[in-house]
Amino acid sequence: MIKLKKKVPLIDQHDKYGFWGGKFGGNFIPETLKKPIDDLTENFEKLRNDKNFLKKRDYYFQNYVGSPTRFIKLDNLSDYINGAQIWAKVVSDANGGAHKIYNAVVHALICKSMGKKYIVGDTGAGYAGKMLSMAAKKFGLKCKIFMGAKDIKRQKPNCDAMKKNGAQIIPVYTGSQTLVDAVSECMRYWVSNCDTTHMCVGSTVGPNIFVKICGWSTSQISRELKSQIIEEFGLIPKKLKLYNCVGGGSSSYGFWSDFMDLNKKQVEFIGVEAGGPKKSKKHAAPLTYGSRIGVLHGAMQYVNQDKIGQIEETESISAGLDYPGVSPLHCFLKDTKRARYTAASDEDALKAYQIVTKYESLQPSLEPSHAFHVAISESRKLSKDTIIVVNSCGDAYKDSAILKKRLGKKYDKSN
Numbered sequence: 001m002i003k004l005k006k007k008v009p010l011i012d013q014h015d016k017y018g019f020w021g022g023k024f025g026g027n028f029i030p031e032t033l034k035k036p037i038d039d040l041t042e043n044f045e046k047l048r049n050d051k052n053f054l055k056k057r058d059y060y061f062q063n064y065v066g067s068p069t070r071f072i073k074l075d076n077l078s079d080y081i082n083g084a085q086i087w088a089k090v091v092s093d094a095n096g097g098a099h100k101i102y103n104a105v106v107h108a109l110i111c112k113s114m115g116k117k118y119i120v121g122d123t124g125a126g127y128a129g130k131m132l133s134m135a136a137k138k139f140g141l142k143c144k145i146f147m148g149a150k151d152i153k154r155q156k157p158n159c160d161a162m163k164k165n166g167a168q169i170i171p172v173y174t175g176s177q178t179l180v181d182a183v184s185e186c187m188r189y190w191v192s193n194c195d196t197t198h199m200c201v202g203s204t205v206g207p208n209i210f211v212k213i214c215g216w217s218t219s220q221i222s223r224e225l226k227s228q229i230i231e232e233f234g235l236i237p238k239k240l241k242l243y244n245c246v247g248g249g250s251s252s253y254g255f256w257s258d259f260m261d262l263n264k265k266q267v268e269f270i271g272v273e274a275g276g277p278k279k280s281k282k283h284a285a286p287l288t289y290g291s292r293i294g295v296l297h298g299a300m301q302y303v304n305q306d307k308i309g310q311i312e313e314t315e316s317i318s319a320g321l322d323y324p325g326v327s328p329l330h331c332f333l334k335d336t337k338r339a340r341y342t343a344a345s346d347e348d349a350l351k352a353y354q355i356v357t358k359y360e361s362l363q364p365s366l367e368p369s370h371a372f373h374v375a376i377s378e379s380r381k382l383s384k385d386t387i388i389v390v391n392s393c394g395d396a397y398k399d400s401a402i403l404k405k406r407l408g409k410k411y412d413k414s415n
């Protein structure tokens, strides 16, 4: 039986080979990547214990990211539901409109500390690329973003933003011309240029060290939340439930990490994956629907695959959750039962978006709308002394085209 240790951050609870629970994560990488990864690992371990580096991180979290983001009670929504109290952590207040900026800033700082002037990253829907290009601009780094040619066509607004920030987009024409291929190309480029170039991975996925750096960065969200909760309630409430959508798993890990050592009867974690369209068999919910363990992007994880282990295509209304695998951290949290995972469909997310925007002046993007759906349905059966917090990790502004298409006039009214 694998067990969660108290007092040790989950990002550090892997064995010497990089596996959590002996089976998730690891480093399934070409041999040529071993040296740059070892160098990065050594540097990161130094930097995370370096007071000056921590001071810099805190300074930019506050003065560039805009930390802490708001923790607010959704009074109208709570009154309408008449069950548990519903609160939101408005992480979409952060610069760029989502949590990915925390990770991007830390990677830019690591890049600078290692004396490198170039930073590269991969992106699927374009948000990780956009955030990295913002951080690169802020810290004066030259930035290249690898992106599948098919994704470039689908994600024009984010591509425009990257270019505006001075980043170069490298189109990837191999394979399916999407994220999977962009990751491979980006790693290939990094191997040949690692003396001058740092690589960023946009979520708690990839080889072990990238899971760790990203989780270390987004955990700031739970540090903020913990002190905001204590300020509000005087203590951690007896019944606290933290709802978060799960794509790669960086926002949810960051939202939960500082509460990990508390009993799950007191602080429960609910991860909501993308169930896809109600009528479709395709989904992006490997934890919910019992996908088998396989290797994706250098790490062992639960991943959507066919009988021979080929990665399966996903389908979701929300670009941010449209990923066939999931962080090894969440595979571990599922197996240890510290977190509970479920899925919401495209239609559920759209409905939740409409309910939240009807009652509150908050515009959660389609990713957190998945989490709102489950939070709202479960809150009906709960009493007022239960505190529900939803991580509203993205702003719906980026989804306006799809919301307009799916909701039509109803969307115009909600704005």
Ligand SMILES: *Cc1c(COP(=O)(O)O)cnc(C)c1O
Pocket: 098, 099, 100, 127, 202, 203, 204, 245, 246, 247, 248, 249, 250, 251, 252, 320, 321, 365, 367, 368, 393, 394, 395
């Ligand atoms: C990228 C993204 C996600 C999914 O990624 P995680 O690593 O699971 O957090 C969710 N919400 C928003 C707004 C995103 O941009």
